[in-house]
Structure formats: structure tokens, C-alpha cells
Amino acid sequence: MGSTETAGSGSKGGNGASSSSEHIGTSSLDALQSQDSRKVMDIVDKLRQNGLSGILQLPQLVVSGDQSSGKSSVLEAITEIPFPRKENLCTRFATEIIMRRASTASIITKIIPDKQRPDTEKKKLEKFTSTILDFTELPSLVEEATDLMGLGDDGSGTVRAFSRDVLSIEIAGPGRPHLTLVDLPGLIHSDNKHQSKEDVELIRGLVDDYIKEKRTIIMAVVSAKNDYANQIILKKCREIDPKGSRTIGIITKPDFLKAGSENESSWIELAENKDIIFELGWHILKNRSDEEASKTFVERNSAEAAFFAQGRYRNLPSSMLGIESLRGRLSDMLYKHLKAELPSLRKELNEKLQEVTKELDKLGEKRATTHEQRRFLTTVSHEYQQVVEAAVDGRYESDFFGDLDPEGSVYHENALRRLRAVVQYLNLQFAVYHETKGLPLGHDIEGNEASELVLDDDYASFEENQLVETASEAIKRVRNMLVLSRGKELPGTFNPLLISQLFWKQSANWKAIAEFHVEKVAAVCSNFVTSAINSTVSKDVAARLQALRVDPTLTSRLHHAKAELIRIIADKNRHPITYDPAYTAIVQEKRHENHEEKYQHLVKQAEVHVFNPSTKQNDRFLKPDVLNSGRGALLELDMDKTSAQDALACQQAYYDEEVKYFIAAVTKQVIERYLLRDLAEDTISPMSILDMADEEVAFIAAEPEETTRSRANLEQKKATLEKGQQTFRMALGSFK
Structure with a gap:
């Protein structure tokens, strides 16, 4: 997440949250996962740690929406992580947030280069990695990653607006759940002087690549400030997931709606799943306004609860209002989704291992030295x-x-x-x-x-x-x-x-x-x-x-x-x-x-x-x-x-x-x-x-250079897949 569309300060204590390392874990996140859900998440987390995400499509939550829809604020509210902010700027690349439970707190950042980049550029980006203990150090790391991706001013006056590289932020701590979310750049309606036609197509292609994966749960964020019929994300979700079986709609900024107006009524009908129907339903969140940017997460949650306790929102089920109930819904939704996906994921893993093994067999034995060659x-x-x-x-x-x-x-x-x-x-x-x-x-x-x-x-x-x-x-x-x-x-x-x-x-x-x-x-x-x-x-x-x-x-x-x-x-x-x-x-x-x-x-x-x-x-x-x-x-x-x-x-x-x-x-x-x-x-x-x-x-x-590279790649894949098999053997039996 290079920056976000929600105004605020990235300075120490800017979100009202302590910058010290002991607050990297937050107990309120426990609502996000039940005991069984944690077990399922453990499997997915271990598969991800073993590097399977680069070979197989692992289950994950993807937060996507139109530009300035408030999706980064949704992500921040769910994770209670004070991400760095800059005014009037948007998310410029995909940001993968990996949370996992650990005995010590840490934040590890790295860049996953776009596969289309030249090898020299890939190696340069892959060298970027850093471990910090305090969230106040995160803004400078994000800025450094942004420059490395080529999104800064190169001196020629040309500035790239977006990148297909991925910034990975792994946050570990005693109170962290096992959860992976991806924040995507906002969908752009039309080009302007800051965003070209190529940028528009790049972002739409990037979003498509993520949300079309069958194991991805889409959190489609729409802002109540704009007519939802005109918001691109809803059209994309209905095209890619027509039954809405893996899409949950998130409505933000309801405080901009005039109480008692027809506009408010239409949004409430949408939230009640009466217009655009998703099997996973809809949810409404009230994020912090510009004036509330300095409030703590506890204060934010209290203000949100007070807002939904008045007007027409009192007639809606509490399960579809606010961040606390959203965590419970996500917990149940993730558990069911992941448990259903694990058998097919295991089958796909085994099939991929067979394919990789066959490819290695075709190459024969490793032969770098004279002894190996003979x-x-x-x-x-x-x-x-x-x-x-x-x-x-x-x-x-x-x-x-x-x-x-x-x-x-x-x-x-x-x-x-x-x-x-x-x-x-x-x-x-x-x-x-x-x-x-x-x-x-x-x-x-x-x-x-x-x-x-x-x-x-x-x-x-x-x-x-x-x-x-x-x-x-x-x-x-x-x-x-x-x-x-x-x-x-x-x-x-x-x-x-x-x-x-x-x-x-x-x-x-x-x-x-x-x-x-x-x-x-x-x-x-x-x-x-x-x-x-x-x-x-x-x-x-x-x-x-x-x-x-x-x-x-x-x-x-x-x-x-x-x-x-x-x-x-x-x-x-x-x-x-x-x-x-x-x-x-x-x-x-x-x-x-x-x-x-x-x-x-x-x-x-x-x-x-x-x-x-x-x-x-x-x-x-x-x-x-x-x-x-x-x-x-x-x-x-x-x-x-x-x-x-x-x-x-x-x-x-x-x-x-x-x-x-x-x-x-x-x-x-x-x-x-x-x-x-x-x-x-x-x-x-x-x-x-x-x-x-x-x-x-x-x-x-003697092997040609391309064969040596291919063998190394296949051997690495095989080892990763074998680790994945071991993870399943050790843990999957509990969920039969």
C-alpha cells in the first residue's frame, strides 16, 4: 500500500494508536476467528509460508473498489493496523497484508516483482526486504518500495502512476490471527492528466487477475457518496462471480447520506440484498472522517456504534452493521470457504507435484560437475x-x-x-x-x-x-x-x-x-x-x-x-x-x-x-x-x-x-x-x-544454461510442493 485515499497523518501516534512494539498485536481481532477457523487458517498460513502462493492460488480476501471508495480504511479497520497515509493520493500497487500469530512481534516488508519485469530489475526489487518492530517505521519503508518500483520522479518529469509489483507486509505477533488480505489499487473511471489510459487498463487488468481466482473472496467496497450503479467494481463482480457466491459487498461513508432521503433508502435496500444480490450479503461500515483521523481504533468503533444506533439503521440486523460484526461474519465466511476449498487445493497441489516431477524426470539427473555428468x-x-x-x-x-x-x-x-x-x-x-x-x-x-x-x-x-x-x-x-x-x-x-x-x-x-x-x-x-x-x-x-x-x-x-x-x-x-x-x-x-x-x-x-x-x-x-x-x-x-x-x-x-x-x-x-x-x-x-x-x-x-535454470526452478517448486503435502498430512485429518 503505497498510500491511501483516506486523509490522515502518518506521523507517530497520528491514528491515536501507540507506536510501540507491544501494541502490534490487538486483542479485538480475536473475534475474527473461531478455534476451528484458526486451525484451517493455520494450514493456509503454513502453505503460504512454504511459498505455495507462488505456485498455487491460495484462499485469500481481496479488498477492491473504485478509486476513493474507502477500501483502504476498511482494511485498516479490520486489521487495526495504522497504515501510512498521504492526502489526495491513492493506492498505487497491490499490497498483500499477511497476519500471523507468533511469539514475538515483527513487521517484515518485501517486494514481489511483476513477472514481466526483466531479470535485472527483478533481482533489484527482490533485494528489498526489511524487518521492523514499530509501525512508525512503515511509512519510510513504503516510500522506499514505491521509488524502487519506479513510481517516483525519475528526473525526466515522467512519473509512473501504478505498478503491477506487489508490496508484501507480514505482521506477526502474539495476538494476530492467521489472515491474508490484499488491498488493490482503486478502479479508475477515466483517464486524466495524472492517470493515463494505460493506467486505467493496467488497474482493471490487475483487479481482474486477483478477483477472477476461484479461491478468492471479494470484498467489493462501494462508497455511499457516489451512485452505486456507476461504480465499476459491482459490474466486474457480477461478470466474474455472477451468483455472488464469493462476494461480500461493503458499503462505506453512509454518514454522507441525508437521513430519511430516498437516496438513503436505496442504499439501505442495497444493503438488504434487494437490488444487487450477493450470496454472502452486504455490510455497512462508518469509517473515520477527516476530523476523526486522530481517534484511536476504540474511539472509532464507539463512534460507529453510536451512528448505527439511530435513524433507519436501528431497523437493520446488527449482524450487517459495524466493524465488530463484520469480523464475526468474515470469520464464519472464511472458515466455510477455506474448509470447502482445502480438498480441491490438496488435489491441485498433488497434480502440480506430479507435473513438476515429470518435467524434472525429462531433464534427467543433475549434471553440473564432471562426476555428475559421468x-x-x-x-x-x-x-x-x-x-x-x-x-x-x-x-x-x-x-x-x-x-x-x-x-x-x-x-x-x-x-x-x-x-x-x-x-x-x-x-x-x-x-x-x-x-x-x-x-x-x-x-x-x-x-x-x-x-x-x-x-x-x-x-x-x-x-x-x-x-x-x-x-x-x-x-x-x-x-x-x-x-x-x-x-x-x-x-x-x-x-x-x-x-x-x-x-x-x-x-x-x-x-x-x-x-x-x-x-x-x-x-x-x-x-x-x-x-x-x-x-x-x-x-x-x-x-x-x-x-x-x-x-x-x-x-x-x-x-x-x-x-x-x-x-x-x-x-x-x-x-x-x-x-x-x-x-x-x-x-x-x-x-x-x-x-x-x-x-x-x-x-x-x-x-x-x-x-x-x-x-x-x-x-x-x-x-x-x-x-x-x-x-x-x-x-x-x-x-x-x-x-x-x-x-x-x-x-x-x-x-x-x-x-x-x-x-x-x-x-x-x-x-x-x-x-x-x-x-x-x-x-x-x-x-x-x-x-x-x-x-x-x-x-x-553438460547442461545448457537454460536447462540449469529450469532445473533449479523445478527443484524449488518440487520442494515447496512437497512441504505443502507434508502440511496437509500433518493437519488436514482434523477437518474430515
């Missing part, structure tokens, strides 16, 4: 390893993997987190394609059945140059190769190198397909690791970990995987070697198939059907002469063709066995060994964190 990264590596190892093993219990979507694509972002499942799918695609379509020369002599697995379009490019040929075309091609590769072997045999050339030709696509598959799995692993890191730690730390540790490791692992693939391809390109007994069996089977095909052709030529009258069906017979004459055809006179068929059979038998080995080698020796195995350990592990230099640890884990 500890933080070690914790991150443990969490990361758990996720990666679970994905590699195919254990998808963690929330990281999300819900299973049976209709989703294996390439969906969420599905790609199920690393083992995706790699298994890709390996199967690779295996099926290799066995069915991975041939540069496609022909039907193998008799392979198509797989029911639907292959992705990724492999389509490998089929663009594939030459499809019939069995006879394949034999002709091999026969020509046999002729051109002939060495010293006897007729009817073929150069052993022919099998190598045929196999190399038939497996020419293996390297490209395998490299494509390895690259694809490596990309899946890289995307997965990025998701795993981002889910474990904040994006800034994740990005640095990825750049310095993960990406180089993944590149190295892919390099080793490709090197292993090159070794496998090199082995494949050497002369065919096999010790599998199945190879001989397959060759014999294919020779038998070729012979059987010729024999069945001969049988079909010798076949004749004769009608049988007894069975009325055609009987099947073979002509012996045709069979005998065709036996020579079973012997192939073209030895090169026979050798070509044998070579093709040997090559196909070897291919069928070797393709299975190649698929197994790529999936096990390349994919499993170099891309999946030890993925967590190689990328981010506790051991790798321990091996990092301090500089690298600091670069990766």
Missing part, C-alpha cells in the same frame, strides 16, 4: 542397454515398443522399434528371393515352387536384366560353353572348370543382393538406435551422443559386416567344393529325371487304347515293336549334349546346396555377428562412458 551418462547407458537388448532379443514388454498393430506395416516408425521382428522379416525376404528369384538366368528345370511370402518391391531392380530360358535353351547354352572350354578330357565328359563357370554365372547377383540386404538391415539398426537414444535422454544430449559415439560405431560395424560379406563372396568365387552326400544324390536324381522323361515319351508313343465290350471301357496296351524300335532313342548319340545335361545337373545340384549355405552365412556371419550382436554394448555402454575423457563427458552431458 554418473548421468552411466544411468542413461543402463536404460539404453535395457531397451536395445530387449529389442535384439525380441522381448517387447517395455512401453518403448508401444502397442502391437496387426494391420500396421513392418516399416512403420513404431514397428521399426521391434528390431528383432523387423530383421527376421528382412532375412526371410532375402532368403526367399535368393532361392526363387535371385538368378540372372531363370529356367524351369529345377521345378522350384513359388513361395507364398509376398516379396517387397525393393528387389525388383535385380530382376530387370534377368534372362528367362527354357530347359532346352539352357542345355544348348551349356553345350556351347562346354565346346569352348574343352581341354584334354575324353568325349562324353567335361572340363571340371565348366561347373565353376556355370555356378559363377548363375550366382552373379548374389553379391549385389546381399550388399543391398546388409545395407537395409544396417539402416534399420541405425533408425532403431536413434529412437532408443531419443526415448532415453533429451534430444540435445542424444544428438551429441549419436554424433560422437553411436554413428562412428555403427559405421564401423557396417564396415566389418561388409568386409565379412566380401570374404564370403570370395569363398563363393573359388572352385566349387562340397562334401555333402546330398550333392551326389541330387545329381543322380536329376540324371534319372532326364532318363525318365525320355522313357515316358517313348511309352506314350507305344501306347494304344482298345475298347473292351465286357467292361465297356478302353483298355491300355503298349506296342512291343514300338518299344523295341525306340530303345535306341534312349541313348543320346550327341555326347556333347549328354555332357551338357550332366554339367547342368551338377551345377544345379551344387547351386541348390550352396544357396542355402550362402543365405545362412549372410544372415548369421554378417547380419547377426556384426549388425545385431553386442549392438547395445558397442554403441553406448557403462564401460564406454567410464573410458571417456572428462572433456568429452562435459561436451556431451
